Amino acid sequence: xxxxxxxxxxxxxxxxxxxxxxxxxxxxxxxxxxxxxxxxxxxxxxxxxxxxxxxxxxxxxxxxxxxxxxxxxxxxxxxxxxxxxxxxxxxxxxxxxxxxxxxxxxxxxxxxxxxxxxxxxxxxxxxxxxxxxxxx
Amino acid sequence: xxxxxxxxxxxxxxxxxxxxxxxxxxxxxxxxxxxxxxxxxxxxxxxxxxxxxxxxxxxxxxxxxxxxxxxxxxxxxxxxxxxxxxxxxxxxxxxxxxxxxxxxxxxxxxxxxxxxxxxxxxxxxxxxxxxxxxxxxxxxxxxxxxxxxxxxxxxxxxxxxxxxxxxxxxxxxxxxxxxxxxxxxxxxxxxxxxxxxxxxxxxxxxxxxxxxxxxxxxxxxxxxxxxxxxxxxxxxxxxxxxxxxxxxxxxxxxxxxxxxxxxxxxxxxxxxxxxxxxxxxxxxxxxxxxxxxxxxxxxxxxxxxxxxxxxxxxxxxxxxxxxxxxxxxxxxxxxxxxxxxxxxxxxxxxxxxxxxxxxxxxxxxxxxxxxxxxxxxxxxxxxxxxxxxxxxxxxxxxxxxxxxxxxxxxxxxxxxxxxxxxxxxxxxxxxxxxxxxxxxxxxxxxxxxxxxxxxxxxxxxxxxxxxxxxxxxx
Numbered sequence: 001x002x003x004x005x006x007x008x009x010x011x012x013x014x015x016x017x018x019x020x021x022x023x024x025x026x027x028x029x030x031x032x033x034x035x036x037x038x039x040x041x042x043x044x045x046x047x048x049x050x051x052x053x054x055x056x057x058x059x060x061x062x063x064x065x066x067x068x069x070x071x072x073x074x075x076x077x078x079x080x081x082x083x084x085x086x087x088x089x090x091x092x093x094x095x096x097x098x099x100x101x102x103x104x105x106x107x108x109x110x111x112x113x114x115x116x117x118x119x120x121x122x123x124x125x126x127x128x129x130x131x132x133x134x135x136x
Numbered sequence: 137x138x139x140x141x142x143x144x145x146x147x148x149x150x151x152x153x154x155x156x157x158x159x160x161x162x163x164x165x166x167x168x169x170x171x172x173x174x175x176x177x178x179x180x181x182x183x184x185x186x187x188x189x190x191x192x193x194x195x196x197x198x199x200x201x202x203x204x205x206x207x208x209x210x211x212x213x214x215x216x217x218x219x220x221x222x223x224x225x226x227x228x229x230x231x232x233x234x235x236x237x238x239x240x241x242x243x244x245x246x247x248x249x250x251x252x253x254x255x256x257x258x259x260x261x262x263x264x265x266x267x268x269x270x271x272x273x274x275x276x277x278x279x280x281x282x283x284x285x286x287x288x289x290x291x292x293x294x295x296x297x298x299x300x301x302x303x304x305x306x307x308x309x310x311x312x313x314x315x316x317x318x319x320x321x322x323x324x325x326x327x328x329x330x331x332x333x334x335x336x337x338x339x340x341x342x343x344x345x346x347x348x349x350x351x352x353x354x355x356x357x358x359x360x361x362x363x364x365x366x367x368x369x370x371x372x373x374x375x376x377x378x379x380x381x382x383x384x385x386x387x388x389x390x391x392x393x394x395x396x397x398x399x400x401x402x403x404x405x406x407x408x409x410x411x412x413x414x415x416x417x418x419x420x421x422x423x424x425x426x427x428x429x430x431x432x433x434x435x436x437x438x439x440x441x442x443x444x445x446x447x448x449x450x451x452x453x454x455x456x457x458x459x460x461x462x463x464x465x466x467x468x469x470x471x472x473x474x475x476x477x478x479x480x481x482x483x484x485x486x487x488x489x490x491x492x493x494x495x496x497x498x499x500x501x502x503x504x505x506x507x508x509x510x511x512x513x514x515x516x517x518x519x520x521x522x523x524x525x526x527x528x529x530x531x532x533x534x535x536x537x538x539x540x541x542x543x544x545x546x547x548x549x550x551x552x553x554x555x556x557x558x559x560x561x562x563x564x565x566x567x568x569x570x571x572x573x574x575x576x577x578x579x580x581x582x583x584x585x586x587x588x589x590x591x592x593x594x595x596x597x598x599x600x601x602x603x604x605x606x607x608x609x610x
Contacts, residue, residue, distance in 0.1 A: 041231065042232055042233040042592075042593070043232065095229075097229035098228070098230065098231070098234070103229065104230050106225045109218075109221065112210065121209070
């Protein structure tokens with residue numbers, strides 16, 4: 001491997017690691033929410049449906065956003081970990097109730113806002129720049 | 137790449153004046169590609185490093201700044217909306233079987249949007265009234281839960297008050313043979329299987345010009361208690377206009393059934409009972425119906441377990457239940473008061489029937505005392521009401537196509553001497569009947585198929601308060 005290629009590899013490694021962290025933490029949150037929702041109660045959403053909804057509206061978009069942000073250098077691994085863990089924990093601790101599919105949607109919105117705020121801090125130079133990817 | 141693009145740019149600059157916006161965009165795109173190449177060769181930089189390149193006026197940076205400002209504004213608004221979104225998400229995911237639509241409306245009302253919702257509902261009710269003329273749909277007729285167990289355990293009001301399971305059953309007097317109950321109610325197309333048995337109220341007179349078979353005739357509801365039906369159900373049209381609507385009328389005899397009010401999660405605490413029928417009491421549960429408007433919109437108060445949860449107001453229609461489980465409907469301060477051994481009392485708007493006649497204010501309802509449904513409350517929508525007969529029977533009326541007038545008239549037709557409106561809106565009008573199977577599992581059924589909530593509503597916690605009827609012990 002030439003030296004010219006090495007930075008790209010490191011960036012790819014960091015991006016994939018962030019992607020893995022984002023996907024796994026959000027998946028754990030969705031899984032926990034689905035398990036909690038499996039308890040019988042009025043207006044219960046099927047756990048499988050909730051799992052699918054959670055993946056569609058939270059896990060996958062979160063992963064895409066993290067991937068894009070890492071490519072653009074508008075986020076950091078630590079930020080992804082904190083936001084992902086916060087979102088996962090939030091969903092895992094929701095009380096059982098009707099319309100639980102709202103929580104992945106809500107968590108996604110807050111996640112997007114949090115990542116946007118972090119990216120603004122990075123752009124403003126409040127968070128030190130790290131070479132995290134090409135900036136096309 | 138840069139070498140290939142530069143001649144292209146030069147040719148374009150010669151052809152087109154710089155300030156032209158459409159081609160300026162094209163120029164920008166080409167320059168953007170160029171700048172990427174420049175950045176790469178420089179090992180950094182950004183797209184603004186184009187000092188040596190002619191620009192298309194000041195449009196490009198202005199547009200960029202504008203977009204950035206819009207993006208930041210959206211971000212700020214979203215951040216500010218997060219508490220509201222959280223509150224709304226909490227409202228949507230709360231306990232109970234309310235629909236997302238109902239939860240949204242309730243949430244809006246709780247956040248000072250009541251007048252907006254009222255106007256929306258008025259418009260909605262005007263657009264979704266019952267059809268004028270026609271005949272009832274046989275699939276929309278009342279149906280009751282089918283009981284299959286040979287006996288149930290009756291409930292004494294004392295056992296309910298203590299919150300304990302009923303103990304022991306006197307086979308000679310209290311055991312209730314459920315197997316003998318009627319399962320299905322009058323049909324339009326088919327003759328009524330059983331009606332007007334001994335002890336049933338007099339048949340109802342339909343206001344429609346042409347009655348349909350079975351209309352107005354009574355059938356027993358729930359288990360027979362010592363051979364007597366404790367309740368009867370009938371179906372009747374609301375008037376001679378909305379003749380495709382068929383409403384349910386239930387006549388409860390408090391001699392055989394006892395009543396108990398329950399709170400919902402929206403009712404302020406303290407409570408001395410849960411917001412659902414306790415599992416120990418469910419085997420004796422016969423029916424349950426929704427209590428009334430949201431307490432804050434009821435114009436009155438509520439007493440539960442002897443405690444005044446919200447201040448009662450004189451002159452307001454009240455459904456009270458005494459400590460023996462006997463119900464009454466009347467005007468608070470005139471027909472009943474807090475000092476008469478009352479276990480619960482629920483107020484909701486003024487009386488609509490008094491002394492067996494319709495409240496004269498219903499004709500105008502200039503003050504919108506009974507809701508906000510069309511001009512003078514005349515929209516024919518889902519409503520429910522309750523009344524008391526001269527011999528102390530509790531009458532419940534509910535279903536589609538009811539104006540405030542036709543609700544009052546139906547109560548009078550069913551023998552009510554005093555009556556009150558309970559609910560408006562298909563979402564909230566509900567009466568369920570229940571039966572317990574051989575393995576002790578209680579199942580509920582909506583009285584009318586058009587009712588929105590599950591038949592098992594009120595076996596688990598719910599948002600709205602309700603009244604439950606139980607088989608009375610000897």
